[in-house]
Amino acid sequence: MSEPASDLRLRKRASLQQAGAGETQLNVVQELIHRKQEERPVNGHAVLLNGLSKSFGDRRVLSELDLEIPAGQLLAIVGRSGCGKSTLLRLIAGLDRPTSGKISVAGTDVESLQSNVRLLFQDARLLPWHRVLGNVGIARTKGWRETAAAALADVGLADRANDWPAVLSGGQAQRVALARALVSRPSVLLLDEPFGALDALTRMEMHRLLECIWREHGFTTVLITHDVAEAVALADRVIVLRDGGIALDMPIDLPRPRREAADTSAVALQARILDEV
Ligand SMILES: Nc1ncnc2c1ncn2[C@@H]1O[C@H](COP(=O)(O)OP(=O)(O)OP(=O)(O)O)[C@@H](O)[C@H]1O
Ligand SMILES: [Mg+2]
Structure with a gap:
């Protein structure tokens, strides 16, 4: 059985407190990053x-x-x-x-x-006749506005929901495309x-x-x-x-x-x- 998250956090804090300065501290931080990696959820498919x-x-x-x-x-x-x-x-x-x-x-x-399975290309391929939110929630399933807004927030573009794709930078357009790919989980x-x-x-x-x-x-x-x-x-x-x-x-x-x-x-x-x- 896996260790409860609260126990794990306490143990991490204790090991950080025990650690001295310099290299030991660095090792502890690296170990924490490594553990964080092991703890990540696996929702994907093989x-x-x-x-x-x-x-x-x-x-x-x-x-x-x-x-x-x-x-x-x-x-x-x-x-x-x-x-x-x-x-x-x-x-x-x-x-x-x-x-x-x-x-x-x-x-x-x-x-x-x-x-x-979702695919993301080099170009964002946004539909110019839909605003950003409409591009993300393209499937228009029930409650699409909320899920599209959450996906936009995930990529840091919550405040651009009402913009047209044409005013976005290349990086922003690609983040919208990423949000569109992620919206269906x-x-x-x-x-x-x-x-x-x-x-x-x-x-x-x-x-x-x-x-x-x-x-x-x-x-x-x-x-x-x-x-x-x-x-x-x-x-x-x-x-x-x-x-x-x-x-x-x-x-x-x-x-x-x-x-x-x-x-x-x-x-x-x-x-x-x-x-x-
Ligand atoms: N629909 C197609 N009809 C005919 N040949 C194709 C088709 N799609 C790809 N090819 C050929 O298959 C080979 C591999 O193409 P592919 O697009 O997979 O390469 P790539 O590794 O993605 O290249 P790049 O890094 O330039 O994107 C190429 O020789 C290409 O001409
Ligand atoms: Mg290619």
Whole structure:
């Protein structure tokens, strides 16, 4: 049985009080961050790829791919342009069908679009004829205004509900798109280079926001990115896609929350991934 939260908090406080200055204090803080990571909820579903292949005409893009993504994991996929990253994501989302092999989410075969799986692209794709709130609550189910407003608050845009998409910055538009993806409480979130078009500072803000929301909600996340530093900053695990298969499958066991390129271990992991891209 797990320890009650109040006992855990007391024990954490006691261990902090016992800790001395300097390195010991640092170790305790790092341990707390690590525990926080272990405590996060897992509301996501596992994704399983089995012998997955995809060809377009004569061109084979994915070749007998096997991959198990555990529930709640944040997986980053990197690889050169044209290696099949978006193709793979579209297959998981049920937007396209594999040539052979199988995909399952939560043990159910994916044969078409899944209601518990949401996809976010590089461009926000907001509807210009709806205000921000209307874009987030696009399904218009019962009580949509309240749930859309809560999702907007999650991404820090509660005060922009009545704005038109045209007046938003690129980062804000992408946060609205994130809120729209989250409003139905998906169990799997697929992100296809969602921050690629943003400036470096906004990108870092979005990293923190995504990490924070993911830790709070616990959905399974697959993040496609060109940016190896982004992959290491965010992911539990990084996969390099090359020649239709997995060239590298590497756990990123760094404490959270992470700071961009903060330490030498992050830089060493980035170098290892770059070797395989
Ligand atoms: N609908 C399609 N019809 C024909 N070929 C396609 C189709 N979709 C993708 N391809 C081809 O499959 C390959 C992989 O494309 P994909 O978009 O998955 O690459 P990617 O890794 O996402 O690249 P990038 O990093 O540039 O976004 C490319 O050669 C592309 O031309
Ligand atoms: Mg792509």
